[in-house]
Amino acid sequence: MGLLEAIIISVIAASTPLLLAAAGELVVERSGVLNLGTEGMMIMGAACGFAGAYLTGSTFVGALFGIAAGAALSLVFAALTLGLAVNQVAAGLALTILGIGLSGLIGAGFVGERITPAPRLYIPLLTDLPIVGKILFGQDGFVYFSIALVATIWWFLYRTRAGLVLRAVGDSHTSAHALGYPVLKIRLLAVLFGGGCAGLGGAFLPLAYTPFFIPGMTAGRGWIALALVVFSSWMPGRLVAGAYLFGAVTILQLHAQAFGLGIPSQLMSALPYLATVIVLVLISRARGSAGSVAPASLGIVFVPDR
Amino acid sequence: MQLVLEKRAERSTKIAILSPLLAIALTLVTMSILFAILGKNPIAALYVYFVEPLTDSFTLMEIAVKATPLVMIAVGLSLCYLANVWNIGAEGQFIMGAVCGSYLAVVTNGTGAGPWVLPAMLVMGAAGGALWAMIPALCKVRYGANEILTSLMLVYVADLIMDYLVRGPWRDPKGMNFPTTASFDPVATVPTLFETGRLHWGAIVALIVVALAAVMLGRTIKGFEIRVVGAAPRAARFAGFSSDRLVLFTFAVSGALAGLAGIIEVAGPVGVLQPGISPGYGFTAIIVAFLGRLNPVGILIAGLFLALTFIGGEGAQISMKIPLDLTKVFQGILLFYVLACDSLILYRIRLIATPKKAIHGTA
Known part of the structure; x- marks a missing residue:
């Protein structure tokens, strides 16, 4: 396997958890809800996903556990922000703090254990093709699922009636409510979907990326996923580009560290975070004249009047 | 039967003082359950x-x-x-x-x-x-x-x-x-x-x-x-x-x-x-x-x-x-309850019997 091929495969692996979590958050934000708890839901997905896979020996069950954990945590967020009209920023932060604590508690019993990593696709001939074979036909199920997920989200948002309603709720909850759409119910479903995606993104880490669980192993990926949604201008297509760009930054800094180059390793490790800040600034600046493209009701509490 | 939020005419000072105490009480109850589970x-x-x-x-x-x-x-x-x-x-x-x-x-x-x-x-x-x-x-x-x-x-x-x-x-x-x-x-x-x-x-x-x-x-x-x-x-x-x-x-x-x-x-x-x-x-x-x-x-x-x-x-x-992580769990739960209780300063929770078709209540 050539170096380039190895790099591309590791870039895909580094991008997939970001893409999964960001795709879910994109739907949540399109419905007008800002859930900053992605990091907490991801790390819970990682802990529960590992627990599920370790106890049953099945990656698939592990992934389901991860989805369930992320969705369960997002339900708490929904109860607060939709049910009790709590400030979404504060509730999202609480969710992250809670998720980090709970995952440490759940994962403590599994630290040091190993599992078999997720199986990779193998199609005779196709997977054996030079260069592109492994990249296109030799990935694990998460990778294919993440691409299919984004495609489905695009189709849902722009080609279905339900997607149009969801976008309407996010752009003007008062109008959508006046038209008779159940704003809170639609938002609840979006939040649960986002929670499941974040949980799955987190579960990818111990199930496919490294075959073990470490407390805090998401290392800020949830926050980067949030930044990716801003980067994508809330459009699914750009989300894929953004996620792969960030995956590439992560992997290139690892390779640069391996080569030495005399640059402090901490500077290289800081690159993904610095890149996030720089990208946010560039995107916001470029948009400055064109006006904001964020869903108009994003982060605003909605209490239906009677 | 359905629970809905209703905006108060003015913020409730009584609940503003009680809310942190209520939040702490609820947290302690939740923590007791967690301790029992452990x-x-x-x-x-x-x-x-x-x-x-x-x-x-x-x-x-x-x-x-x-x-x-x-x-x-x-x-x-x-x-x-x-x-x-x-x-x-x-x-x-x-x-x-x-x-x-x-x-x-x-x-x-x-x-x-x-x-x-x-x-x-x-x-x-x-x-x-x-x-x-x-x-x-x-x-x-x-x-x-x-x-x-x-x-x-x-x-x-x-x-x-x-x-x-x-x-x-x-x-x-x-x-x-x-x-x-x-x-x-x-x-x-x-x-x-x-x-x-x-x-x-x-x-x-x-x-x-x-x-x-x-x-x-x-x-x-x-x-x-x-x-x-x-x-x-x-x-x-x-x-x-x-x-x-x-x-x-x-x-x-x-x-x-x-x-x-x-x-x-x-x-x-x-x-x-x-x-x-x-x-x-x-x-x-x-x-x-x-x-x-x-x-x-x-x-x-x-x-x-x-x-x-x-x-x-x-x-x-x-x-x-x-486990030390329980302290973080505790802090996260506490923040949730604080935010939830604070909501009661501005809103009251009402139970309504028969929701009209256009009304969609809490999650």
Whole structure:
């Protein structure tokens, strides 16, 4: 396997958890809800996903556990922000703090254990093709699922009636409510979907990326996923580009560290975070004249009047 | 039957006072259930967590030591949150304050420098925290970049900068290769208040910060401006208050306070610059700010309470083998209940019998 091929495969692996979590958050934000708890839901997905896979020996069950954990945590967020009209920023932060604590508690019993990593696709001939074979036909199920997920989200948002309603709720909850759409119910479903995606993104880490669980192993990926949604201008297509760009930054800094180059390793490790800040600034600046493209009701509490 | 929220005609003062207490009560009930799930006696565990630390003068002082950074950071954050500015990178500002202040301690180490070192360190710590906070503030004001994400990203960067310094240029040559600076000289150390224990003058600084913030918020135009911009941005614009200027101001003040807390922590109880100087003070301070109702005196009380959970959590880990992560779970649950109970100040929950078709209630 050539170096380039190895790099591309590791870039895909580094991008997939970001893409999964960001795709879910994109739907949540399109419905007008800002859930900053992605990091907490991801790390819970990682802990529960590992627990599920370790106890049953099945990656698939592990992934389901991860989805369930992320969705369960997002339900708490929904109860607060939709049910009790709590400030979404504060509730999202609480969710992250809670998720980090709970995952440490759940994962403590599994630290040091190993599992078999997720199986990779193998199609005779196709997977054996030079260069592109492994990249296109030799990935694990998460990778294919993440691409299919984004495609489905695009189709849902722009080609279905339900997607149009969801976008309407996010752009003007008062109008959508006046038209008779159940704003809170639609938002609840979006939040649960986002929670499941974040949980799955987190579960990818111990199930496919490294075959073990470490407390805090998401290392800020949830926050980067949030930044990716801003980067994508809330459009699914750009989300894929953004996620792969960030995956590439992560992997290139690892390779640069391996080569030495005399640059402090901490500077290289800081690159993904610095890149996030720089990208946010560039995107916001470029948009400055064109006006904001964020869903108009994003982060605003909605209490239906009677 | 369906539960719906109904806006109150005016905010309920009674619930405003009761809400933090209700939140704490609900948290304790939830924690008891968690203890039971973990197979521990809930009563005994709660006693170790919340009562035992109060029965001993040493742990009482430790509570004040832990509360010092929490209160200082939370007071700064409360100004941001009142103005609807979301600085959640206080942890990074805390670290950069510690780093900038420690620079002086490192270069003067063993040179017999005079007593000017500590005051200069405190100034540099506050300046370092403020400058680090100005990055997200300027990105927001100049380019409209979301301050929540930028301030949070800079926490990781600050952590890596400190890591580089204590493993590289600032490492103690006599430190057996441990990633730590040399112990600070006495002139670079915050003196303790008493002969025994670690309680130091930083606690007094925290009390002064609380008093100054209370005066500023209650008695000055600036405090009024903060509250108006946060509560009614449109009215604030008509009054000529600039929200951009306020973003810069609140970030600078909260950054300076977090930085000051950082340098006081390393020059006080810790005594060296090393990784892990903060058990997440910058994040716990967010909870302190909300539990204290974004009010300086409330924050003082909330800071002491959260400090109690840190000390109680350590005690419970040692005596009852309860995992330390439970303290974080506790803090997260507490913040949830605080936010939920605060909602009752503005709304009342109504049970309605037969919802009309167009009404969609709570989730």
